[in-house]
Amino acid sequence: MAEMQNSNPTILNAADLPTRLRPTATRKSEYSGIFTSALPLTPVDFESAPSSDSEDDNLLEEPIDEQEIYDLISSISDPEHPISLGELAVVSLPDIAIKPTLPNVPDSPLQTVTVLITPTITHCSLATVIGLGVRVRLEQSLPSRFRMDVRIKEGTHSTGDEVNKQLADKERVAAALENGALMGVIAKMMETCH
């Protein structure tokens, strides 16, 4: 690999990254502390244990939100370091937004996801690759009613406008994805996605 451009970036602690908190069991009957191991449940007989997810829970819809987008992309690895984009603060929760694509058509299901990328240094030549990686990950993981808008955060990159033009140009993106070597790099970045 060529000389690294930024060999010593700041790293956030994985435990400090934003995560979705599971709603803790509030009802007493759903106690899930350490004592569950002391009292193993009686064997599942299909009659007495009705399926755990009740009707109400099943009908409750959980729309795609910013945290979910963050979870999709924060585990992508940086092409330069074997460290995730989340830990490098290249992507961060406040820089993700989901808005209706057509605000004037209230019934339209179309939504636009905007992701702003903060390169670790202002002259990072890999910013385009990172942007593409994020875009590919989102395209593979979001339903077709979503539009992606992946951009470099303003003022964080010396040639941000140029990179943005490249990332926004559908044909250039498509052409880039035909490039085997580039796809190899992107596939490697996404191997750590979980």
Next chain:
Amino acid sequence: MSALQTFMLVVDHDKEEAKRIAEGIAHDLETKKATLIDTVQSLGQYINDEDPILRGKAISYLTAIIQALSPKYLSRQQIQVLTTFFCDRIEDGGAVDGLKTLQGLDRFNKFLATQVAQALFSNFQDLQSRSQTQRFHVYQLLNDLMSNHRGAMRDMGEISLLGVVDIMTGEKDPRNLMIVFSILKVIMVEWDISSHVETLFDSVYNYFPITFRPPPNDPYGITAQDLKGRLQDCISSTRHFAPHAIPALLDKLDSTSPNVKKDALSALIACIHSYDPDTVSRFSITIWEVLKFEILNAQEEFLSETSLEALQAITQRLSEGVTEVSQELPLAKYLQPITKECNEQLQEPQNKQAKPSQSILSCVSAASPVAFILVVQTVVPPIFTLYQEADGIIKQRALLETLSVLFESATSVFGKWTTRGGEAAIENPLLEFKDQFSDLFGQALMGAAKEEVSFRVTALKGFLRLSTLRDFFQENEIGLFVQYLDEILLKEESVGRNDLKKEAIAALAEISKHKPRLIVDITFPAFVATLPEEDEEGSDALYIPTLETLAQISVERDIFETLFRRLFSKLSVLLQKEQPGSVAYPRAILVTLLYVMQQRNMEQDQSVDLYFEKVVVGLCRDVAASASGKAKNRILNDPTVLDTLGRLCNLLVRSVSTQKQEQVAENIYSLFSAAEDFVPIPFTQTTNADQERTIIISTYLLAGLPKDNSNKIPHTNPDMSALLLDLVHRSVSSTEPATHQAYLRHLALLTNKFLSKQDVTIAEKLFDGLLQGQDTESQSLCPATIRTIFWLSKALILRIAPTTTHVLTSLLALLSSPDQQTSATAAQCFSIILGEDDILSATNGATIRLLCRQRLFTTVIPLISSRIREVNIAGTDDSAAAPKAPDHIKPAHLTALAGILSTIPTALVMPELPTLLPLLLQSLDLQTADSVAVRTATLDTLAVIIRDNGVAVIDKCGHVQSLVTRLLKTTATNIGPGAVNSPRLRADALKCLNLLATHQVPGAGANARAPPGISPLLPVKTQVLRSLRAVLDDPKRDVRKAAVDARAAWLRGVDDAPEEEE
């Protein structure tokens, strides 16, 4: 024909015969029928022959004879003559072997050894042009000379040194090299090599790095690692090599191949361990300068780890014999640039390269007490300064982490409180900063904002390390830390994932191992004080977290005794109250005791008799009193409390002496109470629900008893038939679920564990009797009866009673009952048979025969399979010839199948897979809400099958397409009226799809690539990707996540044919 001629004729094709001839001659020589002179002379006509092969055979003849002679036969003079003879003809075949035999004789002397060596060196200049076998023999001879006549060889000095180097130069065969390296190593270590260091070094270093790869089925079994090991032994053999070896090895670190770098590093470490400290010192800084880059810019994790190991090895070598700290020490000079570099990197401790710097400090400081002092002296003071000036909590956290790393080293150098022996003679340098650390970490832990969880966790971990470090903190200082932890647990609100509290509990548990008194004196009073007198209805059960914490820190023996006393007295108070509040509280107290007892080994506990008296005897008596309505409250009438108490009794009964167990056996039903106070259950007519509930406790007591107590159990004389019959009646007619369950298990326990072999028929008759209870018209049975039948069957099948097959076919017949209710209930009960049970368990000594699972599976599966086929055919056949079976029969069979599969290891399932897969696929075709459980179980089974065996097994049965289609159907949300795919089902189906893509090769882990050739998944790839795209919009987040993962796995793992590249 002479013996010689015969020998020469047969030697090539009949080794045995040749050997026999030689032995004959040897025998003649030993019995003086022939002389050695004649034998040698008989060779005359051949040994000067033109043909080297003939000459060789003749020499071999002599060699073979010598090999056959007894070791004492040859005289000194004869040996000398023969040696000279062989040396003259050393190039002829067999001579080398002859010499090898001769040099092993007692009368072979030093002079002769020199002569042989000379002959070897002067005649085998061209050794490398000879065959591998010939070379091998020469090396073997040399090797034997080296081991048997080392003095002689050494006295030859540089003649032998250069001689060996000369003849081995150019050797390439791994088998030969193994010998060559070991010969050379002896020379390197024992010869005076000062004037030939470079020659000798080059002779071995030329082989570095070893790239040998053994051919498949290599008969010699020499691995690259064997060769690497011997070569490394040579390189590291003598300090004289250092000026050549160390720079050369460091150069190899420029290689692009990680394997070469790895070999170079491990050779380097070997050199560090083997060369003397002065030599190591001379190169120490050079080595650091090079390894620094490997660690700071780690390419591969293992390279940086090995580099760290090398740095630590140097530190250890340089610490040898050093007892006093001085800046003039070679150790100090070596550590100076290291600590300087680390200090620089730590200026920005939150950056990426601070981590490797921490690792460097960790490995060098843990190497020895003196090294630890030197590191602490230079590293700790600047950290304090940086900490004070730090502009953010992230930086401070990284600094605390760095200190923690040093504390960890201190622990490995100075030990923990519990470490025995090995006191360090040197004072811990951290003591100088003790108060500062206590302030700093205390402040970080308690003074930081509550939401800075990871910062506080770091502080907590550091503080914990210091608290367990031997002879560091005073009791009161650790006590302060314990108080902090108590405060966190008792007063603070939970933040986020509750990490801080979890760590605090773990820390208290750790301290309890080192300083149990502090826990008993500080934590216990604080925690027990927060436990309420009673649980008022509607309160949020705040006592639960407190009890959880207490349970986790009370595993140590002394602490547990305190816990028991405190909690037992709480419980006793509760039992005496007129209004004790919710039963959840006493139950939680019992669960706490149960949890801790399960963690400990109660059989070894000296206080177990005390616990037995209090809990088993005392509380059981209270249960009996409560059942007769003589208690102050109804706590001990509650089924959930009784269940927990029962488990506690069960554990204790298993842990006490045989005598006590017999006492329990006699009191199973009377529960240790006097006859006039309480009417025990079996055979009484006048029982109320409260009294009946005591069977729960009785069942747990019975489960804890060993088998041989059966004659002590009441009501078992002359046999158990009356008792069993009574229990059957009670379980069929009981209405309360908990009591009903207890009766069922009680019945099963007696049948399985205590019923003697000859009495099994009693239970079998009961079984048949129950089945005949069917209503003749509707052929229906009530659910309670069906459950009784199944539990009785479970008891019989687990011990593989003689009528097992009859039992199983009778159970299957219930599925075809025209009564829908009977059929469905029976179907659901199939999971009972092999299901894990807390009472009828191996821990409790139930009779569970090894083959019972197999027996059940192989009996039942073919029957289910053929029955379903019958139903299917009858369904399609419109003619009235075969009466159409009721609709419920097929689902019932599939439900029964799912129940069985969920209780059977997949290894058993695999041989039946071709029969089974179609059934599983039909299960997935069920769509209604009440089939959700069946489908979930089916998907679980499929997931295990795919994970353990890969796609190939499914492909072999030809079901990939149909499986994938059904899985995709199960992922859909809207599939028509009456059909239900619960979120759990959708996610499970996606998990199976994911597993298909990641487990295309059997047994391989995740991410295994598809084998060469076309994946069986390829034909369905497009279909899967298209369907999953829709699932990405599922309303449930967990399902979407599973869909994303499955889709990524298919995109990555299922290879397209090249022209279809996306």
